[in-house]
Amino acid sequence: MLRFLGRRLLQLVPTLFFVSVIIFGLQQLLPGDPALAMAGEERDPAVLEQVRKQYRLDQPLHVQYLYWVGGVLSGNLGESMRLKEPVITLITQKFPVTLQLALMAIAFSLTIGVTAGVISAVKRDTAVDYAVNVIALWGISTPNFWLGIMLIFLFAVHLNWLPASGYVGFLDDPWMSLKTTLLPAFVLGNSFAAVLMRHTRSAMLQAMGSDYVRTARAKGLAERRVVLKHALRNALTPVVTLGALELGTLLSGAVLTEQVFSIPGFGKLIVDSVFNRDYAVVQGVTLITATTYILLNLVADVAYVLINPRLRS
């Protein structure tokens, strides 16, 4: 297990290196003088000079990269041009908001997606199975920002049950926090639930046709026990990994969901930074998101090995 973990950690090094090169390379796409673009609205020659110095724009590209990556490794992701605050501070402030939203979305999608997948597999080729598949296809094809807008119309404007936008921290007011995050979490988890449902269904169908399920049935176990204790336990293993691979979609979705519901999280930070031409923040958020995604995949890989006794040795 330790050797596996060591090997996986070692594989992360080149991936993270190329991630940093790609994200650093983004600023080379800026048209014209990068200092002018990075200074935003500021046209003061003194500020431009400071930007040039801060990002070492007068130095060769590889030197600029080395300074940038050196800063990143010591926790310095640069400074926001607009907010005059270190990027890492901004990210630390916004991260818990997106984390709460993502966790609620995952909880929702796991509950709905896995349950629907199991039911669909057990009731294979029946009306229930078709209905679940149609709902899953709907979930995958619906743009989440449109779903968000329509749900705001229904639950906030029309029925007046939930707030249309805004965010209250869980520690400040748990009830209000749930009310402000319920719709966004549903919207964010919607397509994830559909993907999980499809994965669970196919994994369950495979498990239900296997020898150990046939043996369990032959022993006279109740069907409920066969499905939940034997088939589902084994079917969940691939779902964990495939689910982790979809987490990137969840992080992408958070950008739009936070924008629709005006939630001051990670996603809103990157969009606001784009429009304020706050490029250091865009780079910082992209880097942290990619790193989080890579680490989540590592956790999923380790979990996969831990769950599956055959791989543990």
Next chain:
Amino acid sequence: MAALSEPLLIEPAHESPSARAWRRLVKRKSAVLGLVIIVLFVLVAVFAPLIAHYDPAQQSWTSIRKPPSLRHWFGTDESGRDVFSRVVFGARASLLAGGVSVSIALALGVPIGLLAGYGGRWTDAVIGRITDAMLACPFLILAIALAAFLGPSLQNAMIAIGLTTTPVFVRLTRGQVLAVKVEDYVEAARAVGNPPIRIAVKHILPNILPALIVQATISIATAIIAEASLSFLGLGQQPPAPSWGSMLNTAQRFLTNAVWMALWPGLAIFLAVLSFNLVGDGLRDALDPRER
């Protein structure tokens, strides 16, 4: 015994692989439905000036936010523009974005994937790590970052989506090449002295085409959503040119008194994405060798 219980499929003799795939595809009702919707959208996009009742950018201060009626089938927006005409013309931006971005991804991803699968160990390792790195950046976040640095426009959004989709095709092509290159016909082509480029283009590429077609169809669906998302955020098609995503962005501000402004463009995105997903699923089944 299991084989006996399955219905016998009588396939016409000397049927070409593409004819066989087409016959299988049209047998699937959902795929046919998807195809019909796609054809309708293409016709709407091509003949938009004939179908739309009004100029999509024409403002009318006397008909601001009018609900759907016989004059304005989908109602009007905050500047009195006809929503139906804007949805019709918006199909152009969405379909163009879907087609162009996936073409960019194919044009870059397939040759790089062939190189990774057919080149040496080091080439494969370097391309593999760069692909991993690109796939590690969540799709939309990377597309947003790219569009932000390139500047907001439909053209840049298509480039951003195309570049972000490229690693998917690199990985798929590489995997397919690795599976195909050990086949006898490739070995035979090599044995008679064909150069590697000829083997890759003449012998390997045609055999990995089915997988690429399936992925391209599904990627068009993803690209349409991505273009709509970027336009929704203000990074794609710029106003006053119509795009479903930017229409939704504006509609959000008028939900209390003009919900139709949000309903129709959203429904159009949903239908376009659904149709490509349906055809993608159908193609996967039709082109899967295990189905034969």
